[in-house]
Amino acid sequence: MSAAAALAWQGVRGACLALPVLAAAVLAGAMIGETSLAPDLVLSVLVNKLAGAGLPVDPVDQGIIWSYRLPRALVAGACGAALAVTGVVLQALLRNALADPYILGISAGASTGAVAVTIAGLGGGALSLSFGAFNGALLAFGFVAILARAAGAGSSRAAAAQIVLAGIAGSQLFNALTAFIIAKSANADQARGIMFWLMGNLSGVRWPDVWLAVPLALAGWMVCRFHARALDAFTFGTDSAAALGIPVRRVQVVLIFATALMTAVMVSIVGSIGFVGLVIPHAARFLVGPGHRRLMPAAALTGAVFLIGADIVSRIIIPGQVLPIGVVTALIGAPAFAIILVRGQRTAR
Amino acid sequence: MRIEARSLSFSVRGKALLSDVSLSAQPGETLALVGPNGSGKSTLMRLLAGLARPSQGDVLLAEQPLARLSRREIAQRIAIVEQQADTAERITARSVVELGRTPWLSALRPWSGEDTRQVDKALRTVEMEAFAQREWATLSGGERQRLHIARALAQQPGLLLLDEPTNHLDIHHQLSILNCVRNLKVTAVVALHDLNQALTCDRVAVLSGGRLVASGTPQQALTPDTVSEVFGITARQVRDAGGGAPHLSFHLA
Numbered sequence: 001m002s003a004a005a006a007l008a009w010q011g012v013r014g015a016c017l018a019l020p021v022l023a024a025a026v027l028a029g030a031m032i033g034e035t036s037l038a039p040d041l042v043l044s045v046l047v048n049k050l051a052g053a054g055l056p057v058d059p060v061d062q063g064i065i066w067s068y069r070l071p072r073a074l075v076a077g078a079c080g081a082a083l084a085v086t087g088v089v090l091q092a093l094l095r096n097a098l099a100d101p102y103i104l105g106i107s108a109g110a111s112t113g114a115v116a117v118t119i120a121g122l123g124g125g126a127l128s129l130s131f132g133a134f135n136g137a138l139l140a141f142g143f144v145a146i147l148a149r150a151a152g153a154g155s156s157r158a159a160a161a162q163i164v165l166a167g168i169a170g171s172q173l174f175n176a177l178t179a180f181i182i183a184k185s186a187n188a189d190q191a192r193g194i195m196f197w198l199m200g201n202l203s204g205v206r207w208p209d210v211w212l213a214v215p216l217a218l219a220g221w222m223v224c225r226f227h228a229r230a231l232d233a234f235t236f237g238t239d240s241a242a243a244l245g246i247p248v249r250r251v252q253v254v255l256i257f258a259t260a261l262m263t264a265v266m267v268s269i270v271g272s273i274g275f276v277g278l279v280i281p282h283a284a285r286f287l288v289g290p291g292h293r294r295l296m297p298a299a300a301l302t303g304a305v306f307l308i309g310a311d312i313v314s315r316i317i318i319p320g321q322v323l324p325i326g327v328v329t330a331l332i333g334a335p336a337f338a339i340i341l342v343r344g345q346r347t348a349r
Numbered sequence: 350m351r352i353e354a355r356s357l358s359f360s361v362r363g364k365a366l367l368s369d370v371s372l373s374a375q376p377g378e379t380l381a382l383v384g385p386n387g388s389g390k391s392t393l394m395r396l397l398a399g400l401a402r403p404s405q406g407d408v409l410l411a412e413q414p415l416a417r418l419s420r421r422e423i424a425q426r427i428a429i430v431e432q433q434a435d436t437a438e439r440i441t442a443r444s445v446v447e448l449g450r451t452p453w454l455s456a457l458r459p460w461s462g463e464d465t466r467q468v469d470k471a472l473r474t475v476e477m478e479a480f481a482q483r484e485w486a487t488l489s490g491g492e493r494q495r496l497h498i499a500r501a502l503a504q505q506p507g508l509l510l511l512d513e514p515t516n517h518l519d520i521h522h523q524l525s526i527l528n529c530v531r532n533l534k535v536t537a538v539v540a541l542h543d544l545n546q547a548l549t550c551d552r553v554a555v556l557s558g559g560r561l562v563a564s565g566t567p568q569q570a571l572t573p574d575t576v577s578e579v580f581g582i583t584a585r586q587v588r589d590a591g592g593g594a595p596h597l598s599f600h601l602a
């Protein structure tokens with residue numbers, strides 16, 4: 001078998017394993033909610049919408065499934081996968097088990113951007129919250145990147161620590177800016193709305209968000225998967241990676257920018273959902289080990305399924321009310337992770 | 350693969366760590382690098398491996414300037430075992446050695462049976478086959494050191510740079526690793542603290558305060574006078590009754 005064929009075969013096999021699981025999760029996301037809908041109803045809606053068949057379906061049910069639940073489940077999946085993969089990449093690159101997608105100041109910047117638009121009235125009402133959040137995120141990341149570069153220039157050994165420290169400084173600064181804007185001009189309702197958004201909120205998600213989030217998550221995943229071997233080479237640090245032939249600077253720049261872009265877009269669509277990017281990578285490591293060629297698909301799949309599940313729970317746990325998804329991810333995720341941690345310790349040789 | 354350093358100097362923030370060091374090792378030779386703590390052995394190793402750029406001078410690998418090769422091309426020719434390299438990842442012993450295959454793999458050249466064979470061979474060379482599935486954190490210092498050496502061997506380099514490879518090793522493994530390195534057809538540059546082990550190499554270079562103070566055959570470079578002066582001790586050459594090769598014995602001055 002030629003090398004290219006082997007590679008294609010690997011991809012096909014991976015897709016065959018992952019797609020049914022993802023499809024099942026999305027189907028569950030479309031079925032379960034305040035009103036439960038049967039799976040064949042969901043399938044009929046899909047056939048109607050995608051193939052133009054005229055199967056008889058209640059238009060209200062069709063609207064719920066097609067306009068609300070499906071895009072929501074798809075975006076939740078894309079977002080969960082992107083955050084989990086970002087966590088994997090940053091933990092490997094920065095050699096820090098506590099690294100998460102927000103370690104580079106992105107979530108802090110997004111919230112500043114969001115309050116600048118919604119509360120301080122930047123742009124005179126012409127700008128959307130997502131637009132503000134996205135630009136805030138990129139601004140904060142730019143600040144962190146420049147600070148890290150200035151602080152770490154010339155010493156590759158300490159560079160990882162410098163990036164983390166720059167990220168902390170950037171997060172503190174932008175969080176303070178957010179607090180300042182809220183304290184200065186927000187009323188209690190606005191402040192509560194922003195809090196709600198910051199904890200993660202998928203209720204505003206529609207199809208245009210799907211067309212942004214899903215292709216971006218796929219492309220980002222491919223970039224990261226392509227660098228899996230390079231990330232393995234970082235196991236013993238940057239010098240060791242360089243000695244194994246990895247162009248360290250280029251890999252760092254490409255991966256940090258790719259993950260920053262993914263995170264910024266996801267945060268601007270759904271808010272900064274915590275926990276997924278920190279903990280799913282560790283959970284996936286317990287499942288398939290630390291090798292990045294298997295960890296990358298495993299983390300993406302686990303993250304996607306986890307966040308679709310968390311979204312379902314957030315919609316049904318309190319009848320008549322939607323809980324911020326970040327609350328759910330932490331409430332389910334923390335105990336689940338505790339169990340994995342304890343089990344993993346017991347089975348360790 | 351021949352390696353040559355041409356008047357290398359290296360300084361960090363105005364502080365000279367190496368000044369005007371020139372040396373070379375012929376294909377297949379083992380060159381021992383000795384000198385007191387802080388004399389610049391590890392720094393020189395990093396320059397030879399292309400991990401740092403010299404402030405002045407050139408490194409030539411098989412007559413080619415190292416600066417002209419890409420990272421990957423260098424890694425296909427040079428393997429380095431650094432003095433310290435540790436990880437918190439829960440990685441197995443075998444996957445550490447598999448990292449050595451990285452410079453030979455790409456998207457279009459995935460892992461193959463040949464790679465598996467090289468990894469097996471390297472594990473056998475350092476007598477670590479039985480540990481292949483053990484987790485890194487559970488291994489002893491010497492076992493980790495042997496895995497790093499196996500990783501470097503799996504890289505199939507033409508030049509092997511070993512920074513204190515016998516560190517942490519028991520006497521059996523010290524001798525067997527050095528023996529293995531000398532028997533390999535690759536050129537090797539080895540930083541050593543045991544001067545009697547340096548005496549068994551093909552050539553020796555003595556560093557002190559970032560300068561080369563002696564180099565040549567072991568007998569030329571490691572004279573009792575040079576050793577005494579560089580390390581601030583009194584060294585004597587002794588022969589044992591069996592009539593073996595002379596070795597050095599030391600006392601505080």
Ligand SMILES: Nc1ncnc2c1ncn2[C@@H]1O[C@H](COP(=O)(O)OP(=O)(O)OP(=O)(O)O)[C@@H](O)[C@H]1O
Nearest residue numbers: 361364366384385386387388389390391392393432
């Ligand atoms: N980045 C740096 N900044 C300042 N000084 C440095 C730096 N790196 C190394 N040095 C200094 O350069 C000198 C040479 O260091 P090097 O690690 O090469 O010594 P060595 O010969 O390998 O010593 P050892 O036997 O202890 O391993 C030391 O005095 C060290 O403190």
Ligand SMILES: [Mg+2]
Nearest residue numbers: 390391432512
């Ligand atoms: Mg040293």
